Amino acid sequence: MASVTLANLTKEYGDLTAVDGLDLDIDDGELLCLLGPSGCGKSTTLRMLGGLETPTSGEVHIGDERVTDQPPYDRNTSMVFQSWALFPQKTVLENVAFGLKMDGVDEEERVERAREVLEIVEMGEFADADPGDLSGGQKQRVALARSLAIEPDVLLLDEPLSNLDKRLREQMQLELRNIHDGVETTFVHVTHDQNEAFTLADSIAIMNDGEIEQVGEPREIYDDPVSLFVEEFLGDTNLVDATVEETVEEGIVATTEFDEQIQVPTPNDGVAAGDPLTISFRPEEFDVSRVATDGGQLTESAAHGDVTTALEGTITDVLYRGSSVRFYIEIGGTSVFFEQSVGDETDLEVGDPVVVSWDPEDLLVFSEGERLGRGGT
Structure with a gap:
């Protein structure tokens, strides 16, 4: 050898x-x-x-x-x-x-x-x-x-x-x-x-x-x-367009296709207000639950201070893929998906209102095709 x-x-x-x-x-x-x-x-x-x-x-x-x-x-x-x-x-x-x-x-x-x-x-x-x-x-x-x-x-x-x-x-x-x-x-x-x-x-x-x-x-x-090429090529993910609203000490505040602002704890060197971004929400990082029956509002656990970490949406499609089930969710006019194993119990159906939450530390942010804080090879 x-x-x-x-x-x-x-x-x-x-x-x-x-x-x-x-x-x-x-x-x-x-x-x-x-x-x-x-x-x-x-x-x-x-x-x-x-x-x-x-x-x-x-x-x-x-x-x-x-x-x-x-x-x-x-x-x-x-x-x-x-x-x-x-x-x-x-x-x-x-x-x-x-x-x-x-x-x-x-x-x-x-x-x-x-x-x-x-x-x-x-x-x-x-x-x-x-x-x-x-x-x-x-x-x-x-x-x-x-x-x-x-x-x-x-x-x-x-x-x-x-x-x-x-x-x-x-x-x-x-x-x-x-x-x-x-x-x-x-x-x-x-x-x-x-x-x-x-x-x-x-x-x-x-x-x-x-x-x-x-x-x-x-x-x-x-x-x-x-x-972004590597992220998209290596597996299924939810890529969401966003625009920088402001850079803060903790990262970036951005307006997304969800018509909501979220904050991402990522290095913000080289970006400024108005710059376009792509944010990757990997499906395995989503936590999805049915909206509570007491009016359907997000609870305090769905936000970390002023940082939005959860949004409401609606199940639009359920796709059976053999060993897994893929659920499509519409949030603010944008479709995202997550998957569950067939063996996992779920009662989610088309039309159900749900809360989609995530840990902001799990989000990956890309500017002009390069990962913020990680560019180069």
């Missing part, structure tokens, strides 16, 4: 810049996920790391060696693609041993090594099978074994689970995590699926328009996003 360094890496196709001055360090033995939407440059970055694309500028280092201009066969890397690309006329064992054969490894050694990696991916009993008789998940494990057999310093995975159904994909995510833990290989895994990245990764690099937005451990990135 080996560390990886990408320095000022750029790839241009005519007038299109697919990757733009990207810097990234990957630790020896780490499983890093390149995460981002389609067209953000993540697969192009992976292909430059593997030597399948030549950078327009910048450098690629694997361990202590500069490999920027080396062809793929001179780099100790291997790639697993979306398609399995197994040889139909060869057995599973022969498919796994093929790379070793091309490297000139003698037959006895390559067969032994192929059997070892088939055991690692729990496919040992299928060594003599025809690839056409395997399921999608089994084929993907064989493709993974073929790449591991040559003992690469860095294993590159380009959305290898995207062709699997949801249940099998989730199963393979756990298996891939376990395989990484059992081999001495650095993994770089490309995906557009944030759930997959959170399941697999030691660390995540989020890409947008050919650049890295943020790098960090999964929990760190979710709890502490640097930008």
Whole structure:
């Protein structure tokens, strides 16, 4: 295994810049996920790391060696693609041993090594099978074994689970995590699926328009996003437009789409009265209860001094999502949502008046796309 360094890496196709001055360090033995939407440059970055694309500028280092201009066969890397690309006329064992054969490894050694990696991916009993008789998940494990057999310093995975159904994909995510833990290989895994990245990764690099937005451990990135793009991409949230009314010692007082003023305890450097903001109300931070029958007014517990931390609204839709139920609430003409597990008891129905409350410390505030108090990467 080996560390990886990408320095000022750029790839241009005519007038299109697919990757733009990207810097990234990957630790020896780490499983890093390149995460981002389609067209953000993540697969192009992976292909430059593997030597399948030549950078327009910048450098690629694997361990202590500069490999920027080396062809793929001179780099100790291997790639697993979306398609399995197994040889139909060869057995599973022969498919796994093929790379070793091309490297000139003698037959006895390559067969032994192929059997070892088939055991690692729990496919040992299928060594003599025809690839056409395997399921999608089994084929993907064989493709993974073929790449591991040559003992690469860095294993590159380009959305290898995207062709699997949801249940099998989730199963393979756990298996891939376990395989990484059992081999001495650095993994770089490309995906557009944030759930997959959170399941697999030691660390995540989020890409947008050919650049890295943020790098960090999964929990760190979710709890502490640097930008509105990261916050919106990593999961469902309620994004509410607001305008700064004033800055105060405790943070910002803002008028929201709810037609109400709220105060947010956030650093206020760089913003002034009249500036537009976006406030993220994550659904898991909402506490929702039916309005009391004594007139429906908010109680004193719904406010902290002069700081509004609760508003009244009305349930407009209830959406069953299998293991959870999503409730949509209209507050001052703006729709927000929260979710509950199916097992949680609730008597909320469409048309019910409710109180939506939150802890102001849980709100995230963004100005011009950057998180207040947290900007940069």
